[in-house]
Amino acid sequence: MADPLLKVRDLEIGACACDEDGNLREIEIVKGISLDLERGHVLGLIGESGAGKSTIGLAALAYGRGGVRITGGQVLLDGQDILELGPRRIGQIRGARVCYVAQSAAAAFNPAHRLGAQVIEGTIHHGIMSRAEARARAAELFGILGLPDPATFGNRYPHQVSGGQLQRAMTAMALCPRPDLIVFDEPTTALDVTTQIDVLVAIKRAIRESGTAALYISHDLAVVAQIADDIMVLRHGETVEYGSTRQIIETPQKDYTRALVNVRTVVKEPAEQQSEAILRLKNISASYGTGPKVLDNVSLHVPPGQTLAVVGESGSGKSTLARVITGLLPPSEGEVVFEGTLLPPRLAQRSRDQLRQIQLIYQMADTAVNPRHTVAQIIGRPLRFYHGMHGQRRRERVQELLDAIEMGRGFSDRYPAELSGGQKQRVAIARALAADPKLIICDEPTSALDPLVAEGILKLLMKLQRQTGVSYIFITHDIAIVRAIADSVAVMLNGRLQRFGPRGQALSPPFDAYTDLLLKSVPETKVGWLERALASRRMESGGH
């Protein structure tokens, strides 16, 4: 066998970052990476945010985003070091031999031009095909990628199609010139689970049929496992482990990889169902302004000391549910009953004690805590506001809470900018806890965090529930989390409750059609899962 298509040797990449004083500082973000990629093969790059995986992907096009600069090493494409090429020569490779698929196709397409023209632009510019040939090729690719009306799809503008369709159009754009290599940069991360599986299947099929090689970048091992021949695990810009997909998944050598593979270590036996409930929603409907109903006749309840998981995709109304319960959005119909008493629909009408009983934890810890307040101020405010604590007593209680969220005492004078994402989320949890609530609503508190950090947060939440007997409403799109921590489950679709009941019952057959689709769409970290999921889907649709 000759040289591999792509050969990277000792790649080093630096970036200019500004410190607090606005001074430029050089930091290393990729430290000596080497990899090989054969023609027609797919290599998965996996790691947490900041692991340098996107930067490596773009280096395959000799491109550095923003202040990023490639400082050392070689990127050999068919034996030629593309880092040494001048702008004209590298321009001949980009969009012809190596193509790129961005994470957010919505921003990557020019709003002023039709999709078709953008898809074939590079192909025509590089003289690979005539305009007519490129059009035909694009229509063919639209068909392979499962886009509606392949012949006329290209006449639409980017804002006229959905996010999943844009992502597929971007894949078509990359495939159009029949490149040797495509870099996929988290192409399904912004999509819903049920859409993700379709796009994943489309990408896999298109790669196989065109025989192109690919670098597939993702933070989700389960996704990469479905599509890659080899996997490289990255952390802090260094290789942790590099091997075949089967080897990485079935016999990981390093602790970090093992942790990624078996990420879910939180296990909670579902509690026995109780008839009493701390919170009861009765026939809730709600809408924003005069718009359509975002919630339609939803009834459910949460027993004390237990966790209700609310599952759904974007637009299902699960976050609106939290807004109704907290009083931010008064329902148009229905009642919210807390501990047997009817809660006033509006926030302003609720008493301070009623507000204290229900606390909220947000998805984005970055924006959930005030960047100009110290940790002690953030946690201390509810102590003073609800419990009138002052001086020494308040300081002591803040320390206790910091201990409870497993953060050291030295943190109380720090500002949020000095904390990591996971630490910020812990501070937000401590702030909720400081109120001594009976119910905490967790709105996707782990979805913005890296898997191992998220696992730590889940463990903490479970520990706090055991210690304090607090109830949770856990809003999420992640079925794996539901399986791990929920006592009861509510599945939502388009503002309606599809399914509600104890975990064992809700997640066992017989299913309604949507819950079935949802459960089958969640990738599992197993080789060949995608094919099996597809097969079972086809079987069912054949049976109907």
Add this chain to the structure above:
Amino acid sequence: MGDDRTDGSPRGLSPVARLILQRLGLSALLLVAVSLLIFIGIEALPGDFASTYLGQGATPRAVANIRAELGLDEPVWSRYLDWLGGALTGDFGASWASGQEVSGQIASRLGNSLFLAAIAALISVPLAIGLGMIAVRYRDRLVDRLINVVSLAAISLPEFFVGYLLILFFSVKFGIAAFPATVYPGMGVIERLEMVALPVATLVLVVIAHMMRMTRAAILSIMSSQYMETAELKGIGALRAIIHHAAPNAVAPIVNVVALNLAYLVVGVVVVEVVFVYPGMGQYMVDAVTVRDMPVVQACGIIFAAVYILLNMVADIISIVANPRLRHPR
């Protein structure tokens, strides 16, 4: 893009047409509100014009006479409606100071002012956009920094300072430009242009820095968008990326910048006209303000405001038309 589909929305109007109509209606409403503010606002303010007009020692009888003569004894509303009706037909009443018809005075002066602003716009718009593009092209390099520093200084210069500086050098020291800038009806175009050379130069210097800085910011935000990165990663070359991908999206923000600065120009003529003793609307208004000649002040105020509102409206309409989301609805 000539193949725009003209598929109508349920109401029979495309969203673009609907938005433009909305914007036209809003501007008309705004103009009425402004006229109310100018007219009623002045009436509601303290200080009686009749006594100001006659001075401290006026007898009550003389004050009453002059009030009746100027029509000030009628109720405010009926006077406002009279005034508005007149203004719409081009009749702004008679000046208190000279007794002449305001409209006749304004007609030639408005032409002079617009001439001045138009020449300044013709020179400054292409220059500012060109400089803005150069600054983007050589971003963070010496040329960009130089343009940044010079323009920062230029936006800090008061118009009258620039004006007198130019007079001192070009008119007094070198004697190559005219001062004062006298124009009269029936003057030839070439002669007229010679006369306004310095006022135009002043306006250009003052407005160009603002316009250039705003153009630079507008283009930079487009150049840093993700679809420009996509274009670069397609390997289509910088020139094609700029012409094909950046330009169509840059039209609306740049037109906005231009309209905003044209509106600024129209106001800028006030000071420049006073400096150069140029017979335009601005000088007319300033003179009227000093002697509290209210009909003239009101007439000039509403006309300046109307031009300003009109230019802003044009900018908005162009951004509506340039927006592909509105032109090609789902």
Add this chain to the structure above:
Amino acid sequence: MRLRTIPPSAWIGMAGIALAFVAAIFAPWLAPYGEREVIGQVWEPMSRAHPLGTDNLGRDLLSRLIFGAQTTLFVALAASVLSFAIGIFLSFFAAVTRGLVDQGLSRLNDLMMAIPTLIFALVVLAALPQKLWILILVMAVLDSTRVFRLGRAVAMDLSVMDFVEAARLRGEGTVWIIFREILPNALSPLLAEFGLRFAFAVLFLSTLSFLGLGIQPPDADWGGMVKDNSDGIIFGIPAALIPGATIAALAICVNIVVDWLLRRTSSLKGGRDG
């Protein structure tokens, strides 16, 4: 923030601003002659006794410049502080209360901004008596529309942040939310805006005085001094340019400092996202 990280240009700007304020505060001790004292011939050239020469009435130009700093800076500062107080209070109030209050205030603001500031000022000053406090008030009210627009945008951005919603859910009042949650985060853009507003107030006041509608003689102020001495220009006497250059220099200094402040905040933002 450390002192040595401040670029030299910003130092120059700050020094210039400081110089103007020192001149204004210590005017009676610094000025060689009195504000209205006629001490020589009309438009005497620069000399040892009169470093900047004399003005159109034979008064010492340097002394008038120093006393003029007092009037100009006081009026401009008073107007910008007042416009800020009005603009920030109303805009934050509108952003936090939302609904009808916000609608009403925003539409009124749009209406005020639909009339060019100078034209509006001319119309209003034509009707009002010429008093210093009226001048300050008119400048402040007109300028507060710009502050309102920025303040509302900043407060709106911040008030949809989760930490503000968290405070609302906790049951905090409007005053706490404005002063403890939003204001600390809005300080740096507002500080930069204050600088811009102050520079604008200096230029605007000078323009009004130049047109004869601002500070009334015989009080010295920079814009008025340009007007007083403008007749000398056609004889080649640059006396009018000196106060004009002073106005420009002060405005440049303020703009340099503001430019640095804005760069600093934007680079901070960029650093955090990365």
